Amino acid sequence: MPAKKTRSAPPLELRDACIVAAQEVIAERGIENLSLREVARKLGVSHQAPYKHYPSRDHLLAEVMRRCFQRFAAHLDARPRHEDPEQDLQSLGLQYLAYARENPLEYRLMFSTTWPASADQAELVRDATHAFDVLRGVLRRMHGDSPEVRETVELDALYIWSTVHGLAGVMNGQCIDSLDLKAKVLKQAVRHAMDRMGIGLAGTL
């Protein structure tokens, strides 16, 4: 908690501490209960203190989400790289799934949350776009970057994102546990879907 640390300048500490506290509020009580007042209470500071850094609850939420996208894109960038774009895409997919599995709250914040409306979203949009650009980049290496394939790159980026996003949701959700599937099937499911995805991507439409 920031009050116990003394090394950094207090304003910076509070700014970051608000982010941590906001994620805790969301994890414990749901995003509907996120407010600057609740964050202040959690940090043991005055109700007015968070307003020094965040004009509104939506500005705080936008910054929480922006940092999620930033870490997410950095995680994707840190994947094991391959010269072959098809292999690189598989590596990207697995890296994506690992993030979703290990950071369920952050993942949900990025992709299943109502975006904060009143806050200036320019920075948030920039970091979200950067994550999508990692995927676009791999597909450009596969398809090329000529004007006639630009739409295919965009459409395939949405296709790949959808498939991997869906895999994350299905494999990390609880519904799948109710279906009484064999352990062998569950163990092969991701590999199988990624193989089918690769075949779909390589095919001629």
Add this chain to the structure above:
Amino acid sequence: MPAKKTRSAPPLELRDACIVAAQEVIAERGIENLSLREVARKLGVSHQAPYKHYPSRDHLLAEVMRRCFQRFAAHLDARPRHEDPEQDLQSLGLQYLAYARENPLEYRLMFSTTWPASADQAELVRDATHAFDVLRGVLRRMHGDSPEVRETVELDALYIWSTVHGLAGVMNGQCIDSLDLKAKVLKQAVRHAMDRMGIGLAGTL
């Protein structure tokens, strides 16, 4: 509200009214704020009244979710049918996506919610399994039902479910709006992904 109706027996009315009120609480205040007390307050009945039908908040949530799965499976069953299983799978996918788009809260309750732990889940599991069986059925018509393809049917069911679930999440989420994609790309995205999915499914692994 139940108090204004007189035709049905009051116990049945309250049982159903609790379901409607529970969905309203979840929509307005998030699932973390769902409680039998909150449902009673919304219905203007005594705090004890909902307990006549639901021993706990988790039992009520289980029944809300079960009804979502029941309606969802009925919606899938009501798709335009095709003799050709590949066409039927496309029809099933589009029907699935329409449900997700038109019933975002119910969809989220089925696939993005922590399942109620303490409630008896047998009925909930049965209705969830029924929805999955619709997909299994189409894939069996495609692959056959011999012992050697049974695992492929299960794996492909997870693959198709993931792809369509992901499409629903990406297309109905807000992140996609931030990516500045062309209207033409957005319009083609579902068709494109479903075509790729079909190619992936038809391919030899």
